Amino acid sequence: MKLSRLIRGRGRAAALISVAVVLTAAVVAAVVPAAASVSGQRHPAHVLGTSLAGAKGLIIDVNGPLSDPFFGSMKMGADNAAKQLGLDYQYSAAPDETNLGPDYATLLQEAISRHPVAMVVGDFVPTAEDPWIKKATAQGIPVVVVNSGETSWQADGALGFVGEDPYQAGEGAGKAAVEDGIKDLICVDSVPGNPALESRCQGAASAMKAVGGTVTVEDIPSADSTNPAAATEDIQGFVRSHPQADGVLTLGSAYATLALLALKNLGDTAKVKVGTFDVSTANLEAVKSGTLGFLVDQQPFIQGYYSLMMAAQYVAYKVAPTGPIDTGGFIINKTNVDAVLAVQNEYHGLRGAE
Secondary structure, rough: HHHHHHHHOOOHHHHHHHHHHHHHHHHOOOOOOOEOOOOOOOOOOOOOOOOOOOOOEEEEEEOOOOOOOHHHHHHHHHHHHHHHHHEEEEEEEEOOOOOOHHHHHHHHHHHHHHHOEEEEEOOOOOHHHHHHHHHHHHHHOOOEEEEEOOOOOOOOOOOEEEEEOHHHHHHHHHHHHHHOOOOOEEEEEOOOOOOOOOHHHHHHHHHOOOOOOOEEEOOHHHHOOHHHHHHHHHHHHHHHOHHHHHHHEEHHHHHHHHHHHHHHHHOOOOOOOOEEOOHHHHHHHHHHOOOOOEEEEEOOOHHHHHHHHHHHHHHHOOOOOOOOOOOEEEEEOOOOHHHHHHHHHHHHOOOOOO
16 A cells, blocks of 8 residues: 555645654554453554653543444544543543534533633534634633644644545545446545535546536535435435436445345446445455445544544643644555455554444
């Protein structure tokens, strides 16, 4: 795998990104000593082999719901950072994605009231979360924004951002779709109102339009987000209403599985190709077999690891990067899927849902 493809330009924090890539390369190369879990599975550990003795006090990580397996990988990264660096941290999340705005406003309010030494925050619904992030930073609580919030973290007064540039990642997805021969793409937004997902579709549209292709954005209603049968029916409806479509791009690993099921129900598996953001074992196997065309990986493990480490380093030493740390998107297709799948099989859940 060419990990250098993770780095996108625009004045990113080059030195810290290089360290991030070194960490990822070490994990991917499977040279990291591993700790045995109760189940006997191995998990990455002791990457840095040092602690942040000066980072005293509670760090609260207000992040994505663990009902979405994507965030399990991110929490694994944060858990590893906390263990390796000797941090006192807690992961706080909503039960699911059906009520994101109100849920995360409440979680942030509760976190601020506990006066942590720092916070890590996924800014999934800026209209609901930005006022609370600004309140935290105004009170002197260092905040690192992770995963979602690439366009808002500076205005909110945060230390930095760790995650993908969603527009550029979307452009990468659009180019991968073009390489698969797709000319008319449906971009399925599974969390309407999240600007990061909207930017992915916009980036994909830019890449497709550059070669004469088209992109149609369709939203899955929030009420259907935890109902696989309803979401599958939604995707079937999108394809029915766009009979000219020859590709579907989903923005989460679980939705790729639902898209494949929807196409099977419609009898369109041969005509319509599918690509997706985010990684799961099933989707890696599907890329290997040719059922899925490509995956766009934003590497949630290093998002979780480096966001927590950044917060702790600021608490301990008052140092922080001067720009975002970009973790994706990294395109996985038949040329590199075997290497990624080997990592996922050895370090269960590190590259996404099992």
